[in-house]
Amino acid sequence: MYSYPLSSRILLAIDCIIFGFDGKDIKLLLIKRNFEPELGKWSLMGGFLKEEEDLEAGASRILYDLTGLKDIYVEQLEVFGKVNRDPAERTVSVVFFALIQIEEHDAEAVRSHNASWISLDKRPQLIFDHEQMVMRAIEHLRYKAALHPIGFELLPEYFSIPQLQKLYEAIYNTPLDRRNFSRKLLSTGLLIDTGHKNSNSTTKKATLYKLDTVRYKEKFHAFWNFMPDSMKPAQS
Amino acid sequence: MYSYPLSSRILLAIDCIIFGFDGKDIKLLLIKRNFEPELGKWSLMGGFLKEEEDLEAGASRILYDLTGLKDIYVEQLEVFGKVNRDPAERTVSVVFFALIQIEEHDAEAVRSHNASWISLDKRPQLIFDHEQMVMRAIEHLRYKAALHPIGFELLPEYFSIPQLQKLYEAIYNTPLDRRNFSRKLLSTGLLIDTGHKNSNSTTKKATLYKLDTVRYKEKFHAFWNFMPDSMKPAQS
DNA sequence: TATTTATAGTGTATTATTGACACAATTAAA
DNA sequence: TTTAATTGTGTCAATAATACACTATAAATA
Numbered sequence: 022m023y024s025y026p027l028s029s030r031i032l033l034a035i036d037c038i039i040f041g042f043d044g045k046d047i048k049l050l051l052i053k054r055n056f057e058p059e060l061g062k063w064s065l066m067g068g069f070l071k072e073e074e075d076l077e078a079g080a081s082r083i084l085y086d087l088t089g090l091k092d093i094y095v096e097q098l099e100v101f102g103k104v105n106r107d108p109a110e111r112t113v114s115v116v117f118f119a120l121i122q123i124e125e126h127d128a129e130a131v132r133s134h135n136a137s138w139i140s141l142d143k144r145p146q147l148i149f150d151h152e153q154m155v156m157r158a159i160e161h162l163r164y165k166a167a168l169h170p171i172g173f174e175l176l177p178e179y180f181s182i183p184q185l186q187k188l189y190e191a192i193y194n195t196p197l198d199r200r201n202f203s204r205k206l207l208s209t210g211l212l213i214d215t216g217h218k219n220s221n222s223t224t225k226k227a228t229l230y231k232l233d234t235v236r237y238k239e240k241f242h243a244f245w246n247f248m249p250d251s252m253k254p255a256q257s
Numbered sequence: 258m259y260s261y262p263l264s265s266r267i268l269l270a271i272d273c274i275i276f277g278f279d280g281k282d283i284k285l286l287l288i289k290r291n292f293e294p295e296l297g298k299w300s301l302m303g304g305f306l307k308e309e310e311d312l313e314a315g316a317s318r319i320l321y322d323l324t325g326l327k328d329i330y331v332e333q334l335e336v337f338g339k340v341n342r343d344p345a346e347r348t349v350s351v352v353f354f355a356l357i358q359i360e361e362h363d364a365e366a367v368r369s370h371n372a373s374w375i376s377l378d379k380r381p382q383l384i385f386d387h388e389q390m391v392m393r394a395i396e397h398l399r400y401k402a403a404l405h406p407i408g409f410e411l412l413p414e415y416f417s418i419p420q421l422q423k424l425y426e427a428i429y430n431t432p433l434d435r436r437n438f439s440r441k442l443l444s445t446g447l448l449i450d451t452g453h454k455n456s457n458s459t460t461k462k463a464t465l466y467k468l469d470t471v472r473y474k475e476k477f478h479a480f481w482n483f484m485p486d487s488m489k490p491a492q493s
Numbered sequence: 494t495a496t497t498t499a500t501a502g503t504g505t506a507t508t509a510t511t512g513a514c515a516c517a518a519t520t521a522a523a
Numbered sequence: 524t525t526t527a528a529t530t531g532t533g534t535c536a537a538t539a540a541t542a543c544a545c546t547a548t549a550a551a552t553a
Contacts (some may be wrong), residue, residue: 028305031265033349069264076338076349083279092396100336100351110261113312115336177379183501200503201541208539224499227547242489246482246540253478323514419530436532437512444510460529461519 034069034107034114035079036151038098038158039088041123041138042175044184046125048164049144050087050153052136058109059148065155066136080117087134089127094120094174099157106150111234115153118161120174157170160245160254166192167248169241170211173232181219182206193252209243211236270343270350271315272303272387274334274394275324277359277374280420283398283427284359285380285391286323288372294345297385297391301391302372303350316353320450323370325363330356332412335393342386354397356410403484405477406447409468417455417463418442429488435437445479447472 039050042104051063070079080095098118104111123138131137139145144155166172172188173180178184186202206212213233236243271478275286287299302323306315316331334354340347359374367373375381380391408424409416422438449469450459454462472479 025268025305025348028268029308030265031269031306032261032268033269069261070267070338070349072265072267072341072347075340076336079338097335099333100312102306102311103316104311104353111308112261113306115338121435193511198542199501200543203502205540219501222500222549224550225501227501245489253481270529348498434514435530436514439531441511457530459521461521461528463530474543 031140031246032112033070033112034067034112035070035076035083035103035117036065036114036154037080037083037087037106037117037119038065038154039084039119039121040158040162041121042188043138044124044187045191046140046142047175048138048140050126050131050136051139051144051147052087052134052146055135062148064148065116065147065151066134070115075117080115080119081171084117084119087130088121088125089130090121090125094135096173098161100148100155101154103150107241108149108222114150116153116157118158120171122175122177124177147232163192163248164254166244167253168245170209170237170244171234172244173237179215179217179229179231183227184219189247193249195249197249197250207242207249211240211243263314264367266334268346269306270303270348271306271312271319271353272301272337272350272390273316273319273323273353273355275320275355275357276394276398276411277357278424278427279359279374279425280423282376282378282443284374284376286357286362286367286369286372287375287380288323291371293452299381299386300384301352301387302370306351308348311405312351313320316351316400318357320353320355323366323372324357325366326357326361326467329386330407333438334390334397337390339386350390352393354394356407358411358413360413399428400453400489403489404481406445406468406473406480409473415451415453415465415467417465418448420455421465425483429485431485431488433485441483445476447479 041048041050050066052066054060054062054064066083068079068083070076074082081091084093084095085091095117098116100113100115101112106112106114141159146152147155157161164191172185175188176184182203185206186197186199190197190201211233215229215231217229219229220226271285277284277286286302288302290296302319304315304319306312310318317327320329320331321327332354334352336349336351338349342348342350342447377395382388383391402425408421411424413418418439420447421442422433422435426433447469448466451465451467453465457467
């Protein structure tokens with residue numbers, strides 16, 4: 022057995038960007054820290070990787086802890102590793118990107134962590150480099166939603182086309198044409214008409230669809246080109 | 258000042274996927290380890306993050322060490338963090354993705370590291386989880402080259418359209434139509450005709466272009482859709 | 494119960510983009 | 524000077540994207 026005695030060990034943090042959608046705005050799940058340092062300030066939900074824990078398991082643990090949810094959409098976003106990013110101690114943070122169905126979260130767990138759902142455009146100042154992390158996550162959401170059918174992860178199992186359109190309009194912060202959106206969406210073949218109608222509408226009830234989970238995997242690239250041209254990211 | 262006394266510190270490795278293109282094949286710069294563990298086996302070039310070093314600086318240091326090059330195209334790819342990925346000790350590895358102009362590397366530095374350029378399809382078995390890292394990098398290369406004009410990073414400053422086409426054919430492992438490729442490429446407005454002709458051609462000499470670096474930044478999404486449909490990645 | 498208001502759902506004509514395909518031009522080697 | 528290999532360009536048909544307007548439904552209200 023060998024080891025690497027000369028190299029230094031470093032604290033490895035995990036921070037989670039948790040997006041939700043309330044039907045109108047994209048929301049972020051943020052916590053108001055009740056521990057030092059930076060007690061009382063807003064931050065992303067995070068924690069440290071444990072010695073005997075896989076990295077992805079660490080992210081799942083932290084996400085479960087705050088939301089009570091398992092099997093949610095998570096992917097690695099980026100590692101933040103500037104020497105002085107955490108004033109307390111050198112800490113390298115792996116940022117995870119999670120999409121959840123906002124109705125499904127465990128409100129009690131959220132409350133006990135001093136956490137809140139906050140609209141993206143009303144987010145407070147965040148500690149350390151967390152604002153950079155959020156900006157990176159927004160960029161990634163725009164990217165990914167243009168290429169792949171991940172928007173569904175933010176909606177309930179049964180959803181209408183207008184609901185999905187409102188989500189895309191929130192993601193790209195731009196109005197979309199209802200007729201073209203609907204045509205393009207249905208042409209992906211990823212939606213199954215459930216035959217039901219939306220009950221919480223105050224006027225004409227919209228048809229409810231669900232995702233075709235088999236085709237979802239086969240046609241993961243079906244959304245290639247759902248981003249308005251003007252929104253295509255400038256770099257990286 | 259605060260610190261985090263209860264959390265464990267972990268060795269943080271950096272591994273680099275280094276791609277080159279010799280005009281025909283995509284190549285990987287790999288090293289034959291002359292140190293333990295796994296002495297004599299093939300691996301990616303790597304090292305450990307230093308206590309007083311930014312993460313990206315660590316990657317640059319390792320890349321410079323092997324290639325003698327600065328200012329090359331580098332981006333984070335993914336973190337590999339399974340508990341037992343390195344049998345010697347718990348090590349979390351941040352993998353970086355680099356594209357270099359193969360002619361520019363420092364052959365002496367490569368030799369002294371016991372490294373070689375190896376065609377992608379002839380790569381040997383690699384240590385640890387490095388094969389997974391390479392597969393992830395190939396997927397990323399295909400993705401990125403379809404969306405953004407990064408292929409140029411693998412070519413010399415002056416290049417011809419047929420050269421670029423051969424690169425894309427190597428990336429997607431599929432033949433492309435010369436006429437359609439050329440039309441699409443020129444329509445991006447990213448190429449400047451240098452007026453010169455390729456001298457190393459054995460038949461008709463091709464026009465040499467260079468990248469319009471100003472428009473490159475403005476139109477970083479100009480390549481959106483350069484991937485053959487059949488090659489669009491299955492997931493992630 | 495008829496009208497109003499808000500939202501859902503669909504069709505078409507125009508334009509832009511893609512894909513398939515063929516021929517002429519250049520250069521070096523035979 | 525002929526041959527072989529490769530570069531460069533044009534056209535037509537199919538497909539996809541965009542812009543735009545009317546009808547249908549459901550609840551609230553007059």
